[in-house]
Amino acid sequence: xPDWQQIVSSKLSGLALEPEEVTQVLEEVAGHLEEEYQSLxxxxxxxxxxxxxxxxxxxxxxxxxxMIESARKKENPMPKRVAQFWLPAFLTLLLxxxxxxxxxxxxxxxxxxxxxxxxxxxxxxVYVSWLLFLPLIGALGAYMSRRAGGSARxxxxxxxxxxxxxxxxxxxxLPIALILDDRVAHNITIPAFFVGLSAWVIFPATALLAGGxxxxxxxxxxxxxxxxxxx
Amino acid sequence: xxxTGVKKGTAELAILSVLENGPLHGYExxxxxxxxxxxxxxxxxxxxxxxxxxxxxRRWIRGSWETSSNGRRRRCYRLTPAGKKKxxxxxxxxxxxxxxxxxxxxxxxx
Numbered sequence: 001x002p003d004w005q006q007i008v009s010s011k012l013s014g015l016a017l018e019p020e021e022v023t024q025v026l027e028e029v030a031g032h033l034e035e036e037y038q039s040l041x042x043x044x045x046x047x048x049x050x051x052x053x054x055x056x057x058x059x060x061x062x063x064x065x066x067m068i069e070s071a072r073k074k075e076n077p078m079p080k081r082v083a084q085f086w087l088p089a090f091l092t093l094l095l096x097x098x099x100x101x102x103x104x105x106x107x108x109x110x111x112x113x114x115x116x117x118x119x120x121x122x123x124x125x126v127y128v129s130w131l132l133f134l135p136l137i138g139a140l141g142a143y144m145s146r147r148a149g150g151s152a153r154x155x156x157x158x159x160x161x162x163x164x165x166x167x168x169x170x171x172x173x174l175p176i177a178l179i180l181d182d183r184v185a186h187n188i189t190i191p192a193f194f195v196g197l198s199a200w201v202i203f204p205a206t207a208l209l210a211g212g213x214x215x216x217x218x219x220x221x222x223x224x225x226x227x228x229x230x231x
Numbered sequence: 232x233x234x235t236g237v238k239k240g241t242a243e244l245a246i247l248s249v250l251e252n253g254p255l256h257g258y259e260x261x262x263x264x265x266x267x268x269x270x271x272x273x274x275x276x277x278x279x280x281x282x283x284x285x286x287x288x289r290r291w292i293r294g295s296w297e298t299s300s301n302g303r304r305r306r307c308y309r310l311t312p313a314g315k316k317k318x319x320x321x322x323x324x325x326x327x328x329x330x331x332x333x334x335x336x337x338x339x340x341x
Contacts, residue, residue: 024296025280028257028306032276035258057276064277071281071288 002037002051004030011061016069025068033057084150089161092141092208096134096162103130124195126203134204135211137162142212146219159212166200242282243291244325245272247310247318250292254309257283283308291317 008030015022033054040050058064110127138159145158157164170193245264249255255263260283261274274282286292291314294306310318 024306027304029276029280031256031303031305032258032261032280034303039262059275060277064280067277067281068284071284 001047004034004037007055008033011058012065012068015065017072021072025072029064080149083148084145085154085158088141088144088148088150088158091144092137092158093162093165095137095140096130096204096208099133099137100127100130103127124199126199131203131207134162134207138208138210138212139215141208142215143219146216152216152220155212155216156209159208159216160205162208163201163205166204167197170197170201241272241325242274242278243286244318244321246282246286247291247314247321250308250310250314251318254307256297256305256307260308286314289313 005026008026012026012029015025017025036057037050037054040053041047045053104127108129110125112126113124141158141161142155145155150158174193245268246260249260249263249267257279261279265273283292283294287294287308290311292308293311294308296304297307298304
């Protein structure tokens with residue numbers, strides 16, 4: 001008698017369900033084919049022919065696999081985009097802002113330096129201790145986004161999301177304020193603008209990506225290798 | 232022979248109807264449906280199990296493993312109260328459709 005469990009296991013290998021569910025599905029489908037086979041034998045159909053006919057009950061194993069996966073997939077109460085982008089993005093933003101507030105309240109003091117030259121002297125204020133923690137926050141954002149199946153773009157923006165409010169301020173808010181608000185010092189020079197942009201956007205984004213992008217890279221590799229192992 | 236599209240729609244009704252008489256496992260369910268419809272509705276594995284799993288997710292049916300007298304483990308499905316509730320309007324819907332089609336056929340023949 002054919003080993004139906006073995007046959008079904010090989011035909012439906014790589015079924016993307018929980019291990020316990022996979023065992024149940026394989027046992028159920030194998031049981032169905034075995035019943036079919038036994039029924040044909042009881043009608044005096046020769047063994048080989050009975051096995052062949054029983055197997056013919058499934059025309060396309062790949063289609064069966066996909067249909068079972070889609071039917072058993074639990075409805076995710078959270079929309080994909082929320083899980084892949086908004087949730088990790090706002091978590092990285094919240095954590096990085098809380099951390100910055102704590103550092104500003106309790107120290108250590110930021111590294112400040114007058115970037116002086118012959119014509120200009122803006123002050124660079126860099127929270128080094130904050131930058132040192134940002135890779136961990138970036139890694140967390142990347143992990144959450146990747147685990148929810150986020151694309152490279154979703155992962156990237158989840159990681160750098162905490163710098164986007166600053167970027168918006170430097171690119172949109174500041175120019176508008178310079179035009180509309182008299183209280184904003186109008187002698188802000190272009191080099192000062194770039195020093196601020198570096199301290200609040202470029203350095204933090206680099207620190208976040210330094211932690212987040214390797215996580216994305218390794219998580220993607222693991223996903224590819226587990227898919228190829230599953231067939 | 233009934234076309235695939237209609238079959239798809241009637242599959243839920245067929246499964247709920249055969250389960251109304253008592254719990255059945257997948258193979259027996261498919262056999263009874265085929266027998267009772269004189270082969271007009273014939274479930275392939277690819278149609279039956281995904282349909283059963285989907286109906287289970289909707290809580291119309293509930294599956295549980297049972298061991299038969301010959302020691303074979305089989306997953307038996309039974310109707311849930313939600314499934315029983317679903318069956319009646321589903322039947323009415325399909326009767327209405329068939330009655331309408333019958334009327335239409337008579338008019339065309341006349």
